[in-house]
Amino acid sequence: MNTLEIIHKENYSIVRMKRGKVNAINHEMVRELSIVFEEMEEASSIKGVILTGQPHYFSAGLDLIELIRYNEEEINDFFRAFGELYDQLLRFPKPFISAITGHSPAGGCVLAITSDNRYMAEGEKYRIGLNEVAVNIQISQGLIDAYAFWLGEGLANRYILEGKLLLGPEALAAGLVDDLVPLNEVLEIAENKMKQYLKADPEIWLATKKKLRKHWLEKTSIERGSLKEAAKLWWKPEIREKMEAYVKSFSNKKNTSK
Template sequence: MNTLKIIKKEGYTIVQMNRGKVNAINYDMVQELRQVFRDIENDNAVKGAILTGQPHYFSAGLDLIELFHYDKKQIHDFFNVFGALFIELMQITKPVISAITGHSPAGGCVLAVATDNRFMADGEQYIIGLNEVAVNIQISQNLVETYAFWIGQGLASRYIMEGKLLNGKEALSAGLVDELVPLEQVLPKAEARMQQYLQADQEILLNTKNKLRKNLLSKLDLNAENSLKEAATLWWKPEIRTKMEAYVKSFSNKKKG
């Protein structure tokens, strides 16, 4: 694995995103996440998984600097596999917990809301949310439905339209995260919750997760080719490309500085 670190524990697996300082999501990371979670789902010895990041960053979202230079086929392929990853995470039968070790905007939040629990590092500097409108990326209907599942239709509507990023206290109040804990306790907290799941009768636990997600899954378009088709098309809109180019140049200059 080039972008992930896999830690196998008794009964569960920790999947740590491990791509640079901020865990920006590119094609390779998406494909590695898909493979790891398929393996977890198909391994009877693994009862659940914890998805986590590095100190201060769960994931900063899509790697816009890399994606900006993709050609049309590469962008189509990227959004196709990213949409597929989200659908696959939503359909996993086993419990998956996010240990959010810091910032989790946009694509980071996409991964987190597909999981069953979210424990986030406490700190005013850390943010989470869906700011796709603010960064000129088309949000999918699947993501709208899932965000609303956790925080309610009204808040989801307002926050998505605003491109609002929430600090930890706002995220906790909205129901987006389960609990705020000190950074060094985020992963141990997720592991403690996983131990609770491991103690449960596994057939009952999996049946219950299935029932809890049934209505939400019925609202999703499970065809990955369709889910982010608009995003791939609108990516090439000239005015969006101009804004994105300015962003990429600005961010690249900051990295050089």
């Protein structure tokens, strides 16, 4: 794996995203996450999975610097693969916890909201949320339903339309994360919760998770129409111009900080 590190514990595994400093999501990372979670779903020895990142970044979201260079076929393939990964993680039957080690906007939040619990690092600057509207990416109905599942429809609607990124205390108050803990304790807290879950009868636990998500899953399917819409809007000239300006400004900041 080029973008992931796998750490196997006694009866659960930790998947650490390790792609550069900020874990920006590209097609390779999407493919590798899909392969790993499929393997862990099938492996009887693995009873649960913790997804985590690197210090200060869970994932900064989609790698716009790379994606802006994709041709039409490549961007269609990416959005389809990312949508399928979201659906796969949402339906992952075993205990699944996100240990959020810092920033988690947009695509990073997409991954996190599929998990059963989210523990986030304390930090004055760390933010999490679905800010697709703010960065000119079409959000799918499935993601809106996911946000509403955790936040309630009122808050979800307001925050999505605003493209709002939440600071840790805001995310905790909204129900988007379960707790805020020191950065160096995030993974430990997630592991403690996993061990708690694994003490339960596995058949009962898995059946209960399925029941809790029943109505959410009934509303959610891989939305081919939404994915095509997102890919189509990707090429809209005024949106493309804004994205290219954003990528240029971001690249200039990176070069300046070197």
